[in-house]
Amino acid sequence: MADQIAYKVLLADEMARLEADGRFxxxxxxLADGYIHLSTAAQLDATVAKHFAGRDGLFVAAVDLSAFGDALRWExxxxxxxxxxxxxxxxxxSLVAYGPLERDExxxxxxPVAG
Structure with missing residues (x-):
């Protein structure tokens, strides 16, 4: 199932909106690019470093890719x-887990892990 999971980095207000509305x-x-950017586990560190450096209050959501069918494209x-x-x-x-962005040692x- 790990190959069916990708990750979305969200700002705190974006995560709150997703929780409140059930959709983001x-x-x-x-919105500018016309699709939601996701990253694999292997791509996540570089994505955070490139697009979220110095930002606080970030969340990471684990997304079940199998929930989206043809709406998901690998590009x-x-x-x-x-x-x-x-x-x-x-x-x-569609999220299997989410939580504040944390780093290991x-x-x-x-x-993020479910549970």
Whole structure:
């Protein structure tokens, strides 16, 4: 199932909106690009470093990719790597886990775990 999970980094107000509304149409960059940017576990650290450096109050959501069918596309992005792009709204019920962004002792972003 791990290959069916991708991650979305959210600001605190975005996470609050997702929790309150049960859906999230995307951050400004997502809305501008026409899809919600997601990252695999292997891509997550670089995504946080590139797009969220110095930001506090971040959340990481683990998204069940199987919930989206054809609305999910793997497309080349940073360095030609394939990234999961969601051409739909992100729904709260598609999340398998989420929580505040935390780092392990090596400084890597910890993946949220259900439970």
């Amino acid at each position: 149409a995307g951050a400004p960059v997502d 080349p992005s940073r360095g030609g790597a394939l990234f999961p792009h969601l051409y739909d709204v992100l729904t709260l019920d 090596d400084g890597a972003v910890k993946l």
